[in-house]
Amino acid sequence: xxxxxxxxxxxxxxxxxxxxxxxxxxxxxxxxxxxxxxxxxxxxxxxxxxxxxxxxxxxxxxxxxxxxxxxxxxxxxxxxxxxxxxxxxxxxxxxxxxxxxxxxxxxxxxxxxxxxxxxxxxxxxxxxxxxxxxxxxxxxxxxxxxxxxxxxxxxxxxxxxxxxxxxxxxxxxxxxxxxxxxxxxxxxxxxxxxxxxxxxxxxxxxxxxxxxxxxxxxxxxxxxxxxxxxxxxxxxxxxxxxxxxxxxxxxxxxxxxxxxxxxxxxxxxxxx
Amino acid sequence: xxxxxxxxxxxxxxxxxxxxxxxxxxxxxxxxxxxxxxxxxxxxxxxxxxxxxxxxxxxxxxxxxxxxxxxxxxxxxxxxxxxxxxxxxxxxxxxxxxxxxxxxxxxxxxxxxxxxxxxxxxxxxxxxxxxxxxxxxxxxxxxxxxxxxxxxxxxxxxxxxxxxxxxxxxxxxxxxxxxxxxxxxxxxxxxxxxxxxxxxxxxxxxxxxxxxxxxxxxxxxxxxxxxxxxxxxxxxxxxxxxxxxxxxxxxxxxxxxxxxxxxxx
Numbered sequence: 442x443x444x445x446x447x448x449x450x451x452x453x454x455x456x457x458x459x460x461x462x463x464x465x466x467x468x469x470x471x472x473x474x475x476x477x478x479x480x481x482x483x484x485x486x487x488x489x490x491x492x493x494x495x496x497x498x499x500x501x502x503x504x505x506x507x508x509x510x511x512x513x514x515x516x517x518x519x520x521x522x523x524x525x526x527x528x529x530x531x532x533x534x535x536x537x538x539x540x541x542x543x544x545x546x547x548x549x550x551x552x553x554x555x556x557x558x559x560x561x562x563x564x565x566x567x568x569x570x571x572x573x574x575x576x577x578x579x580x581x582x583x584x585x586x587x588x589x590x591x592x593x594x595x596x597x598x599x600x601x602x603x604x605x606x607x608x609x610x611x612x613x614x615x616x617x618x619x620x621x622x623x624x625x626x627x628x629x630x631x632x633x634x635x636x637x638x639x640x641x642x643x644x645x646x647x648x649x650x651x652x653x654x655x656x657x658x659x660x661x662x663x664x665x666x667x668x669x670x671x672x673x674x675x676x677x678x679x680x681x682x683x684x685x686x687x688x689x690x691x692x693x694x695x696x697x698x699x700x701x702x703x704x705x706x707x708x709x710x711x712x713x
Numbered sequence: 714x715x716x717x718x719x720x721x722x723x724x725x726x727x728x729x730x731x732x733x734x735x736x737x738x739x740x741x742x743x744x745x746x747x748x749x750x751x752x753x754x755x756x757x758x759x760x761x762x763x764x765x766x767x768x769x770x771x772x773x774x775x776x777x778x779x780x781x782x783x784x785x786x787x788x789x790x791x792x793x794x795x796x797x798x799x800x801x802x803x804x805x806x807x808x809x810x811x812x813x814x815x816x817x818x819x820x821x822x823x824x825x826x827x828x829x830x831x832x833x834x835x836x837x838x839x840x841x842x843x844x845x846x847x848x849x850x851x852x853x854x855x856x857x858x859x860x861x862x863x864x865x866x867x868x869x870x871x872x873x874x875x876x877x878x879x880x881x882x883x884x885x886x887x888x889x890x891x892x893x894x895x896x897x898x899x900x901x902x903x904x905x906x907x908x909x910x911x912x913x914x915x916x917x918x919x920x921x922x923x924x925x926x927x928x929x930x931x932x933x934x935x936x937x938x939x940x941x942x943x944x945x946x947x948x949x950x951x952x953x954x955x956x957x958x959x960x961x962x963x964x965x966x967x968x969x970x971x972x973x974x975x976x977x978x
Contacts, residue, residue, distance in 0.1 A: 445802040446798070448795050452795055539955070540934075575962050586734075650918070672834070685831055
């Protein structure tokens with residue numbers, strides 16, 4: 442019976458684990474043997490520190506934006522009933538299945554100088570001449586939130602759906618104010634969904650490649666863009682490998698941090 | 714109670730904003746694909762189907778579509794086979810370190826796509842595998858396997874294996890019992906896992922970009938190339954066709970398993 446697991450585990454060991462170890466190995470392999478030069482180049486250079494900062498900032502802003510929009514929306518989605526809920530759910534779900542290239546292309550049409558947003562604002566009299574929006578940081582953040590928002594809404598939605606509304610009623614009967622009820626009852630109950638959504642959005646956004654390179658290009662270099670350049674244009678395996686290791690460390694930290702938080706929440710959930 | 718109503722109002726406003734915001738870049742593509750002019754302009758001028766006719770003439774587009782469909786279908790099928798066998802072993806609890814293996818089997822999901830692509834590119838070079846089709850196929854099995862593992866593990870957790878034993882007592886061979894009893898029972902998990910896996914493969918850019926060659930390009934790579942070289946409404950027409958296909962697939966899946974059930978992975 443245990444042998445059934447073997448083909449899958451063997452496959453991933455050879456095609457996934459081995460390549461990863463090889464990549465990490467190449468980041469510390471120099472001409473005369475072992476070297477940390479790749480890491481010195483990445484972590485000792487203000488430019489690359491800036492790139493790492495850009496990626497982290499992009500991840501944080503995308504996560505915050507997705508939370509602010511997605512958290513309350515998940516409540517409405519979970520509280521909707523019947524046919525309305527199916528339709529609303531399908532509308533949140535559909536964008537997940539549409540290609541990221543199509544979406545980035547659509548953002549271009551929205552934000553262009555002769556695009557929809559400028560046309561709308563001109564006709565409403567909000568502006569007198571078209572504003573440059575594409576290739577600005579604001580456009581990048583909006584595009585990133587657009588791509589990753591469903592990954593925040595869906596986990597929070599699935600937690601909110603499980604909350605018994607009578608908890609709130611019970612708190613109200615005991616004289617709790619709406620604000621107190623929200624911060625002491627509802628919010629703690631939804632935290633597992635928030636942690637799941639936030640860690641998912643952050644780790645996807647910090648590693649994003651397509652959206653930043655289409656909406657900003659070289660003006661806002663991220664870790665992924667440096668890696669792509671190092672491997673495809675510069676053929677600098679040491680630099681690319683070291684950058685990949687840094688990104689890997691960030692991703693691992695998010696996964697470990699999120700699972701520690703989930704474990705704590707699960708433990709407190711019983712006693713609260 | 715007015716504060717409660719305020720909260721409900723905020724939630725509904727947010728949901729409407731979220732849906733409008735999410736659909737905006739998808740919906741705008743559709744009118745642009747029917748425009749008469751050669752440049753994007755809003756509102757679009759006239760009505761014509763010329764850009765749909767041009768899809769055929771775009772170099773390599775149909776080939777890329779076929780390649781992506783092939784890779785996505787074959788890698789999903791392979792992942793279903795490897796993933797289901799592994800999930801059965803893990804759920805029956807006869808594997809030492811089952812929890813660690815489970816984490817390992819879904820871990821490609823947490824790995825930045827670009828890192829996986831680079832690592833595979835390097836390894837394939839070291840072992841001398843220069844064929845783009847095989848590189849893409851192997852890489853996409855790694856991409857699709859975690860999706861299958863997650864959903865199949867979740868459905869197997871709810872399956873009663875005594876039914877397989879019952880079928881065997883009644884004279885079924887073990888593989889036949891799995892096929893006749895287990896597979897129909899976990900079919901919803903299969904379908905939703907396969908759908909997510911297929912989409913993840915079909916839409917993958919960051920892993921594929923390192924493994925394609927001049928003649929073997931997947932659809933996202935070819936589309937992005939085209940977007941960079943000649944961004945005309947043909948791309949809007951292609952996008953509209955892709956969106957239409959997605960809607961059809963989603964409706965089919967809703968009929969088969971129910972969308973809400975699928976998304977609860």
